[in-house]
Amino acid sequence: MFDRRQFLQFATATAGLAAAGFPASALAQQGLRYGAPSAFSFEGLKKRARDMAASPYVAPASPSPEILNQIDYDAHGKIKFKTDLALWAKGPSEFPVTFFHMGRYFQKPVHMHVVEKGQAREILYEANYFDMPADSPARKLPENSGFAGFRFQEPRDGKLDWRKNDWVAFLGASYFRAIGELYQYGLSARGLAVDVAVFGKNEEFPDFTNIYFDTPQVGSDTVTVYALLDGPSVTGAYRFVMQRAAAVIMDIDCAVFMRKDVSRLGIAPLTSMYWFSETAKPSAIDWRPEIHDSDGLAMWTGSGERIWRPLNNPPRIITSAFAEQNPKGFGLLQRDRVFDHYLDGVYYDRRPSLWIEPQGGWGKGSIQLVEIPTDDEIHDNVVVMWVPADSARAGDSFEFRYRMHWSAEEPFPTSLARCVATRFGNGGQAGTARPKGVRKFMVEFLGEPLKKLPAGVIPRPVLTASRGEFSNILTEAVPDDVPGHWRTQFDLTTQGTEPVELRCFLRNGEEVLSETWLYQYHPTP
Incomplete structure (x- = not known):
């Protein structure tokens, strides 16, 4: 009124x-x-x-x-x-x-x-x-x-x-x-x-x-x-x-x-x-x-x-x-x-x-x-x-x-496995002194192409870096009983504090299984 x-x-x-x-x-x-x-x-x-x-x-x-x-x-x-x-x-x-x-x-x-x-x-x-x-x-x-x-x-x-x-x-x-x-x-x-x-x-x-x-x-x-x-x-x-x-x-x-x-x-x-x-x-x-x-x-x-x-x-x-x-x-x-x-x-x-x-x-x-x-x-x-x-x-x-x-999600989802997590911490092996300048990365992928892998087949990570060296590379299924959930881990050794451009995707032979993961890593002194 x-x-x-x-x-x-x-x-x-x-x-x-x-x-x-x-x-x-x-x-x-x-x-x-x-x-x-x-x-x-x-x-x-x-x-x-x-x-x-x-x-x-x-x-x-x-x-x-x-x-x-x-x-x-x-x-x-x-x-x-x-x-x-x-x-x-x-x-x-x-x-x-x-x-x-x-x-x-x-x-x-x-x-x-x-x-x-x-x-x-x-x-x-x-x-x-x-x-x-x-x-x-x-x-x-x-x-x-x-x-x-x-x-x-x-x-x-x-x-x-x-x-x-x-x-x-x-x-x-x-x-x-x-x-x-x-x-x-x-x-x-x-x-x-x-x-x-x-x-x-x-x-x-x-x-x-x-x-x-x-x-x-x-x-x-x-x-x-x-x-x-x-x-x-x-x-x-x-x-x-x-x-x-x-x-x-x-x-x-x-x-x-x-x-x-x-x-x-x-x-x-x-x-x-x-x-x-x-x-x-x-x-x-x-x-x-x-x-x-x-x-x-x-x-x-x-x-x-x-x-x-x-x-x-x-x-x-x-x-x-x-x-x-x-x-x-x-x-x-x-x-x-x-x-x-x-x-x-x-x-x-x-x-x-x-x-x-x-x-x-x-x-x-x-x-x-x-x-x-x-x-x-x-x-x-x-x-x-x-x-x-x-x-x-x-x-x-x-x-x-x-x-x-x-x-909520991208409107045109890829049929490839998607990256679902990126984690990193100190590199090296458990039970040993952790070396300086080494970071361990853990990149998780989830999707139908990984779910359909034949038993015993392990996808291969394709890794590149703008600088530094890779070591301790391992790909495994995440132990959570979720089909198609895999992770790739690797150590990266670098010197200096300039950013490092990282790139990774999974493949089986010539078949690409995942989207491409890019990451810009900023090393700390």
Whole structure:
């Protein structure tokens, strides 16, 4: 129910919109106030981004920094959008839209628009869209300050209460994320990565400054969102077609226009957190056995090789580049799904995996992995992205299409045995003095090809290292009575502290049995 003052505000706003020919379906969004109509199309959005790239960058103006700085983490958490006012709370979409308020950590306004029949109208901010304490600093913000982001709620007729559950959220710069089949948020994606971990340059974080919600037909199981990207060195136009199935599927079309030269332009970037796992954990650093949103990078190369690269918490910022041409896919995965390996009520065992499926040929480039040291779980310290081989210089433009799969497992599983664990410790033999500079590695594989091995046949590991020497190589079935569960162990002797690139897969004769395990080992003094 609205009070009289709210009703008069609504009546005044809707009367003006009706005179402008505002669609009847939008009039049903009681309580939301809209701006004047303007023509909208994706091609028009691309042209706008192209034109912007030819002009100097102008940062979005924060409406009132001194007030927004008072809306800290705790104050922001007390500001809740009123679900009765959600966009499409009564249709036509099955998925209502709610909005995030601005605050200390989200000071750039994002303009939200509704599109219907080729016309876009901005949703104008009002403080009364939100429940907030009487003394909240947010009440002092000027009229139409703007929103920080948005989220899609679960379907109105779904098994979950849509007012309390969402499945996609866009918040901060060009960041967005979705839940997977296990109903848990985890890693994030973003529209673009600009100069991540480039020596002598600061990373840029371009913003989605304008969002457009395309009004769907009644009964549609997808939602379409358009976004305008703007930053000091780049602009862009994006289209997201998103489906809430068992997994969340996003089809993304983007056109990117360069304002300035960029050393490392990251397409389809993923951002995650990896602190430690069973692979390497400093003694008594935390009571939990593992803490990570993702435990490895999976790649499916253009030549068909399947690769698994466990993540590291390295001693310094490390960038690894895997040269490719027309990759079939890549992603950051959470393969370890055992609760007892985490013992945490935030459910790291349920964090989604995110797989990028390129659409059309992406040509030459590299899948690049950036790993940044961290001493806490609050920092996203892992970035994965596609970096085109072609330089990104002022005046250049790029177009890419790809599909995102937010799921529990990779959407195109290999028929080969998968790597399921990486462990290492002191090398040498039990009962003898352990030699310095020697590490013992234990790599576990599990899968149908190993399960089908004839009795008595032992798979052969194919091992390579960028430096160092192997010894004490042994492959055996893991003694846990799980069919197809094997492990290869070996000692690696090295000198110095420079990283060592390791590679291993299993074969029987000429038959490849497993995906390829890659690992970057950082020797300690």
